[in-house]
Amino acid sequence: MNRVLTTPVSEKDARALKAGDVIYVSGTMFTARDEAHKMMLERGSPLPVEGLALFHCGPVAQEAGTGWEILAAGPTTSARMELFEAEFLRKFRTRIIVGKGGMGEKTLAALGEVGAVYTHFTGGAGALAAKAVKRVAAVHWLEELGMPEAIWVMEVERFGPLVVAMDSHGQSLYKDLSVTVGKNMEAIRARIKGGN
Amino acid sequence: MNLTQELGRAIGNAATILPPDVVRSLEAARDREEGPARVQLEAILENVHIARGGRVPICQDTGTITFFVKAGTKFRHLDALVRALPEAARTATKDVPLRPNTVHPFTGKNPGDNTGRSIPAITWEMVEGDGAEVHILPKGGGSENCCALKMLPPGVGLKGVKEAVVEHVVSCGGLPCPPTVIGVGIGGGADLSLKLGKKALLRPLGERHPEPEVAALEAELEELINASGVGPMGLGGKTTVLAVHAEYAHRHPASLPLGIVVQCWAHRRATVRIRADGKLEVA
Structure with missing residues (x-):
């Protein structure tokens, strides 16, 4: 399946996604890294986010004329947000997480409870991401958190490709792959031992 | 001047235009992959194209x-x-x-x-x-965080070197943004082995070490690591490394230093x- 989802994404549409699907997102996406997760859980969200896409990203932004422009916006390592994500999903019901590297068991369980997916965006593809950002709608907590940690609200068009890596049915490409790699490594070790 | x-x-x-040998290697990887792995490589190549055209990082x-x-x-x-x-x-x-x-x-x-x-x-x-x-x-920074130094007991020989490189690179999974380029430095001392590994990255992809024993080690390491199935971005696939380059220096009789330098796809x-x-x- 290769399709475009427009925000706000419904629980039904999020539950229809399966690990391995490739999707694109149009609509509203907001960034949150460690600090923003923590602060949103403490204070509440500065904007309604149910059904939106949450992006693990600290963009390079530049003030241009009437507003902000995003120059590069690749994903950051999602594992750091494992501390907050399950509670975050239950509280805010964002339906699509965008990041890289995958997340842990607590997040996987919360995805199933809430009806949401974790998607992987290509690490390092900062120029490709910035091209899909049509407008910066708002930036929250910039003074307090600084450019990388602030909440950037972006209007995006066909943001992707995003690989659904963890779905609401308990499937995780990362979990499956670590089993496969483990098996492959047994054969590789045997080859090295038997070689010259 | x-x-x-x-x-x-x-x-x-350097920041905006990926060298042609790296682009060719990524294109070849795209052509042999399918599914999520191919999607990653297509996104990488499109990103490279946008960066060059717009002269953005x-x-x-x-x-x-x-x-x-x-x-x-x-x-x-x-x-x-x-x-x-x-x-x-x-x-x-x-x-x-x-x-x-x-x-x-x-x-x-x-x-x-x-x-x-x-x-x-x-x-x-x-x-x-x-x-x-x-x-x-x-x-x-992401790939530099995956570099490692192993001070191996010389008795493990080249087999031990192969095992250490493969185990390390595979254990990094998707963290260094694969498909990566690996620089392996053997011998010299702790600091020199890492320096040799980094210097090995300067050689264009597709060019082997001039000495046949070293060239054979490079080819074997590429094949072994790619057999792991880690794949582009750690999502599974045939291409975990684009290349392995090795350099060496003479070692102390009691030491077998091994410097492993990891470089992301954006080489x-x-x-x-x-x-x-x-x-x-x-x-």
């Missing part, structure tokens, strides 16, 4: 600026070159622009111009001749050659 300006331009080229992590300089013992512009290298980093930071990536380890302060104590990192090598060659290698490089008459050639 305007050395600073030309070096600054070359740093800008390939990745938001524009790296630590690293120079490898081969200077002829009769090269007469050494003085100008020493001054121009950090100045070029400053120029490029403003012009491209690059992300300021130098943080004081004690105060946390960032000068904002990609320079600082011992940075840009410069490795000098004296060679015969009257010209100089400056290799530029901006290196991102950015540029070269500036300075002739005896001061004429410059940017590649």
